[in-house]
Amino acid sequence: MNGALSHIRVLDLSRVLAGPWAGQILADLGAEVIKVEQPGKGDDTRAWGPPYLQDEQGLDTTESAYYLSANRGKKSVTIDITQEAGQGLVRQLASRTDILLENFKVGGLAKYGLDYASLQASNPGLIYCSITGFGQTGPYRQRPGYDFMIQGMGGLMSITGERDNAPGGGPQKVGVALADVLAGMYATVAVLAALAHRDQTGMGQYIDLALLDVQLACLANQAMNYLVSGKPPERLGNAHPNIVPYQVFATTDGYLILAVGNDRQFARFCELVGRPELASDERFARNAARVQYRETLIPILQPILTQRSTQVWLTELEAAGIPCGPINTLDKVFADPQIQHREMRVTLPHPLAGAVPMVASPLRFSATPVQYRRPPPTLSQHTDEVLSDWLGLNTADINALRADGII
Numbered sequence: 001m002n003g004a005l006s007h008i009r010v011l012d013l014s015r016v017l018a019g020p021w022a023g024q025i026l027a028d029l030g031a032e033v034i035k036v037e038q039p040g041k042g043d044d045t046r047a048w049g050p051p052y053l054q055d056e057q058g059l060d061t062t063e064s065a066y067y068l069s070a071n072r073g074k075k076s077v078t079i080d081i082t083q084e085a086g087q088g089l090v091r092q093l094a095s096r097t098d099i100l101l102e103n104f105k106v107g108g109l110a111k112y113g114l115d116y117a118s119l120q121a122s123n124p125g126l127i128y129c130s131i132t133g134f135g136q137t138g139p140y141r142q143r144p145g146y147d148f149m150i151q152g153m154g155g156l157m158s159i160t161g162e163r164d165n166a167p168g169g170g171p172q173k174v175g176v177a178l179a180d181v182l183a184g185m186y187a188t189v190a191v192l193a194a195l196a197h198r199d200q201t202g203m204g205q206y207i208d209l210a211l212l213d214v215q216l217a218c219l220a221n222q223a224m225n226y227l228v229s230g231k232p233p234e235r236l237g238n239a240h241p242n243i244v245p246y247q248v249f250a251t252t253d254g255y256l257i258l259a260v261g262n263d264r265q266f267a268r269f270c271e272l273v274g275r276p277e278l279a280s281d282e283r284f285a286r287n288a289a290r291v292q293y294r295e296t297l298i299p300i301l302q303p304i305l306t307q308r309s310t311q312v313w314l315t316e317l318e319a320a321g322i323p324c325g326p327i328n329t330l331d332k333v334f335a336d337p338q339i340q341h342r343e344m345r346v347t348l349p350h351p352l353a354g355a356v357p358m359v360a361s362p363l364r365f366s367a368t369p370v371q372y373r374r375p376p377p378t379l380s381q382h383t384d385e386v387l388s389d390w391l392g393l394n395t396a397d398i399n400a401l402r403a404d405g406i407i
Contacts (some may be wrong), residue, residue: 002030003029003030003369004030004365004368008026008032008098008195009031010027010031010100010101011097013100013101013104013114014073015037016103017070018165019187020043020370022184024070025185026099026188028370030371031098032075033074036090036093037076039078039080042380046063046064047064048064049064051064052065053350053353060377062352062379067376068376071279071377072251073374074377075374075377075381075382075385076377076383078380078407079383085404085406086407087112089406092391094114095119096193097126098126098127099126099128099194100328102128102130102131106136116130120204121393125198125202127205127254129191129194129207131148131209131258132211133145133149133150133210138259145212148173148177150179151174152173153215154215155215155216155219155223156174156178156179156219157172157173158234158235160235161237179211179214179215180211183211185208186209189225224318243259244294244298245266247298251308251310253309254310255310255327256325256326258305258324263287265322265323268320269322272320273301273304273320278300323406342360343360345358345359345360346358346360348374356375383396383398383407
């Protein structure tokens with residue numbers, strides 16, 4: 001079966017993570033995605049290692065794990081866009097594409113004639129998505145934007161980490177480049193919405209997506225907590241600002257997550273741990289009261305939970321219908337029977353390593369399933385193929401471009 005986007009062509013001029021993440025999602029959904037890279041160097045993340053994918057002899061290849069994480073399903077074409085002939089090639093590709101992704105600095109592509117206004121003139125249906133740190137407008141528009149600084153500027157680090165007066169207290173970034181990943185997901189949503197609009201009108205459009213905007217939008221209840229109360233939320237470590245008990249607790253041999261989501265669950269939990277009177281205590285009977293008296297309740301519960309092992313608690317809590325879970329390292333995540341049942345690890349053939357393991361897409365469709373058609377491409381792997389298939393160039397034309405350093 002064809003993917004849902006098997007009729008769509010994407011020109012991916014982006015690099016690092018946010019734009020490539022969007023391109024990978026579109027490729028998983030069936031789109032033909034052409035990744036345009038700098039000759040001889042390619043995407044910056046190709047050099048962001050170790051670790052690197054190893055070949056069948058156990059030797060490092062040129063493919064970093066970071067690069068591999070965001071470029072599945074694409075074709076790599078190397079074109080020097082600083083040269084006029086290279087700009088012409090990209091303009092020709094753009095005239096035949098549906099979606100263009102880019103994350104150059106504001107105005108960075110205009111000097112090459114590859115901005116939206118220039119390309120839209122010959123392709124009115126083009127959907128052009130620019131991803132930058134701060135957007136195309138505003139006082140910060142010319143600043144470069146990196147995920148770490150965006151997590152700080154956008155408020156995420158102010159609510160992530162232990163309290164200042166707690167051991168290890170202070171702001172923390174999330175352990176993955178979350179602002180970039182979420183920006184890639186928002187970019188995907190945006191271009192799909194623009195495709196739906198084009199289906200109705202025949203016209204493409206320009207999308208201005210900023211990492212800082214995305215980071216703020218994704219603060220969800222925490223942002224609303226501030227807007228409603230006027231009080232900036234504080235860091236609570238692994239505790240929840242609006243629900244109690246909803247945090248990590250120590251056990252005899254490790255930790256577990258207890259996620260009591262309502263008063264009925266709390267009553268069952270109190271019964272299970274032999275403290276049914278806590279559920280009728282006016283300080284704890286309702287969630288709002290438990291939030292107010294958090295500092296009283298948690299010291300009562302922690303000694304109880306340290307009396308048994310994590311696995312014993314997980315078994316008993318699950319049997320009682322009380323949400324809970326372990327804190328798994330990634331080796332345990334990939335060994336988890338649920339993850340294995342959902343086939344969240346896939347293996348694709350790879351020209352340098354023989355095979356490459358990858359994290360599967362979480363999307364499950366009944367009629368247009370995700371297809372893993374090709375691994376992340378090696379640098380310039382598909383240059384000749386794309387220039388021939390898309391632009392009709394013959395071998396002599398391609399060899400001349402290569403001789404001139406254009407590709």
